[in-house]
């Protein structure tokens with residue numbers, strides 16, 4: 001049985017590792033991921049992860065880094081300029097969307113319903129259809145407009161999950177930090193996972 005369809009966007013904010021780890025986890029669960037990557041998202045994949053992670057080579061990159069389990073899912077790539085793509089319509093059966101990471105520019109576009117490209121239009125579809133929209137913004141420090149735009153998105157029904165990995169799980173590597181964020185994003189999308197230990201409430205010492 002298909003695990004359903006999820007829209008997934010990568011935009012030009014730092015944190016490509018969060019995106020690829022989350023993508024790998026969704027694919028390993030048999031999800032059909034409908035991916036759209038902004039121009040700066042494409043640049044981010046190459047700048048932060050190297051040429052082998054460029055959009056055209058993403059599936060081989062994911063299986064080399066995370067294993068063949070990613071082949072359980074389906075990855076469909078849409079152009080950010082194609083406002084006629086499946087995920088641009090509320091009649092398409094895509095149950096949720098995550099934007100990982102989300103730039104302040106895309107955040108602003110979503111907050112104000114601009115739908116200038118497929119990322120913003122698909123996000124708007126999620127909001128109008130009252131489906132799950134998970135936005136993972138990354139910037140520091142945050143301007144007042146960015147803070148207000150997060151509030152607008154949250155008021156419209158989006159879940160704002162800032163790219164803020166924790167340290168209580170004692171990460172040893174960048175991949176451990178990415179696991180934490182991917183786990184938070186999966187939880188927000190409604191998936192179970194064991195990417196970080198659940199907080200036990202026990203305080204050391």
Ligand SMILES: Cc1cc2nc3c(=O)[nH]c(=O)nc-3n(C[C@H](O)[C@H](O)[C@H](O)COP(=O)(O)O)c2cc1C
Pocket residue numbers: 010011012013014038039040041043044047102103104105106138139
């Ligand atoms: C290497 C790099 C890192 C960037 N990091 C961020 C970031 O963390 N947050 C952010 O809001 N913008 C960041 N930017 C700027 C955005 O990419 C830029 O505003 C772009 O227009 C966003 O467009 P998009 O949302 O369509 O991808 C970065 C740009 C580059 C080239």
